Amino acid sequence: MRVALLSTPTRTNSINSVPPFGLLYLVSYVRTKGHIVTIIDIARTRQDNGETIKQLKDFNPDLIGISGIITAYRFIKKLVPDIKRSFKVPLVIGGHVTLDTDEILIKKMGFDYVVHGYGEIKLAYLIEYLEGKRGIKSIPGISYLKKDAIVINPGDLFFKHIDECPLPAYDLIDMNYYIKSYDTKEHLGKYLEKTGKQAPPKMYSFLVIGARGCTDECSFCIHEFGGYKGFRVHSLDYIMDNIRLLYDRYGVRIFTIGEELFIYSVHQTSKFVDAMNKNFPDAYFEAATRADFISDNLMKVLSNSNCYLLGFGFESGSDTILKMLNKRTTKEINVNAYKLISKTSIMPAVTFMVGTPGETKQTIDETIYAIKEANILEGGIFFTTPYPGSRLFRWCVENKYIIDVDEYLEKISNHDASTLQFKFTPFPDIVVSMMYIKIKNAMYKNRKNNGRACKIAFKNFIVEQCLFPILFELYFFARRNKNNTLNYILNSKETVMLLSDCKKKEGEPI
Ligand code: B12
Incomplete structure (x- = not known):
């Protein structure tokens, strides 16, 4: 599957100096399953939504994932309608913006899946579900809509030992910028x-x-x-x-x-x-x-x-x-x-x-x-x-x-x-x-x-x-x-x- 992952600005008037680590770990794990993944690091580039849509179209994703902490809430709220207008692929959100916000993210913003907590295995499982290889109930720690009601799959899913995740996918971000910033x-x-x-x-x-x-x-x-x-x-x-x-x-x-x-x-x-x-x-x-x-x-x-x-x-x-x-x-x-x-x-x-x-x-x-x-x-x-x-x-x-x-x-x-x-x-x-x-x-x-x-x-x-x-x-x-x-x-x-x-x-x- 082709997966596009987007970072979002923690504060729009100051460019992030810390890399989007969540995405770097998600990529490093999901890539081990043979998927093709890209990161659009909006937190660094500060590009407008038009540019993001263009880059997404060039990549032609089967799934789009957005990451953010809560201060990116407003930014995400403005970005999602533009993405939804241009793409019909599943839209997933993860990161700290998902805390206590299921109702808004799913019902108001229209996300298809909310991934809570650490997302490496959950995202890999979600892709398997979308490929028809497993049932949605087998993915703990995610939320989604079923007949107008939000379903929260109970439990959590993470590595038995945190070392099981490969080193972050540094190759997908502008390291030259981050090491100096x-x-x-x-x-x-x-x-x-x-x-x-x-x-x-x-x-x-x-x-x-x-x-x-x-x-x-x-x-x-x-x-x-x-x-x-x-x-x-x-x-x-x-x-x-x-x-x-x-x-x-x-x-x-x-x-x-x-x-x-x-x-x-x-x-x-x-x-x-x-x-x-x-x-x-x-x-x-x-x-x-x-x-x-x-x-x-x-x-x-x-x-x-x-x-x-x-x-x-x-x-x-x-x-x-x-x-x-x-x-x-x-x-x-x-x-x-x-x-x-x-x-x-x-x-x-x-x-x-x-x-x-x-x-x-x-x-x-x-x-x-x-x-x-x-x-x-x-x-x-x-x-x-x-x-x-x-x-x-x-x-x-x-x-x-x-x-x-x-x-x-x-x-x-x-x-x-x-x-x-x-x-x-x-x-x-x-x-x-x-x-x-x-x-x-x-x-x-x-x-x-x-x-x-x-x-x-x-x-x-x-x-x-x-x-x-x-x-x-x-x-x-x-x-x-x-x-x-x-x-x-x-x-x-x-x-x-x-x-x-x-x-x-x-x-x-x-
Ligand atoms: C680095 C950091 C920053 C960086 C930038 C973070 C970023 N990349 O955007 C900086 C220094 C700028 C920063 C600033 C602030 N931060 Co800060 N920061 C962190 C910190 C210490 C580490 C984040 C990190 O990289 N973790 C490592 C990666 C591997 O984990 P992760 O990001 O959680 O990613 C995993 C999951 O979340 C999930 N996931 C993430 N994205 C996605 C996307 C998809 C599609 C999926 C499926 C899954 C998924 O999977 C990832 C892999 O397991 C966290 C603390 C923490 N425990 O996370 C606080 C934290 C994120 N910050 C927080 C806060 C409050 C702030 C400030 C508001 C604090 C302040 N004093 O003002 C400011 C924001 C200021 C602003 N508006 O400018 C809170 C956020 C609370 C919330 N509900 O959102 C946290 C959680 C601290 C805390 N313990 O409460 N922060």
């Missing part, structure tokens, strides 16, 4: 300065999928329910083969080991570090972990390697908020982890979440205090946003905080979480934005105290560092005795209860 210069530069190590001759960098999923089930994340649940790690040999291919064929010397969690134990890390030191002594790498996996021993092991950056989600300095996020860490664990990384030459990278249910002036003050205590100089800050597939999203829908899902998905399309899209707190938008600024200021203050502050525009200084902090204090002072504060506290308790009560959907793949 992922910017690691700043952090690596700082690391090289600190250690006196040599910069690689070319700053070619690339992401290597070392593991999929997560050990945990945070309430804002997709790993609690359905096909993306669980943590699957590639063997060291598989990862080394992957790195070897990128190193030899594409000249990559800087590796980000992903998806989102890779380092989970001292034992695993020492094996990985030994292999990197032995096989790729001139290559550098960064990886992500959780605060509770970071220890003195782990840092000793990593210090003996070319690891230039270690990241983790700090999220908040308030134990109340961390509990709400089901993060399974505490402020103390977070602060400790950051301090442990800071003692080495490795750059710490953390992210924060602002505006979580239960966020108040007090929890923001706690976060600011934690930033001070850990001496955090930089970090990404994001507004807590309910993304489909997470407990937070389901709770919002169940409790009617999100009523029109389609309208909501249109709204969050094309944005990242550094803009406020959804308000969980009873405070006005401007106050929630001030929370963001307060956290930003706390890191700026640390940089200043460490002699590392950069200049900021006078206007920003007046607004963000003088005006906002005063207004913030005034606002909370003014509402200190208001009834709505009390209601809010009650609501927060209710929030905790409701969040822990959120149910799994019936028939959902487990």
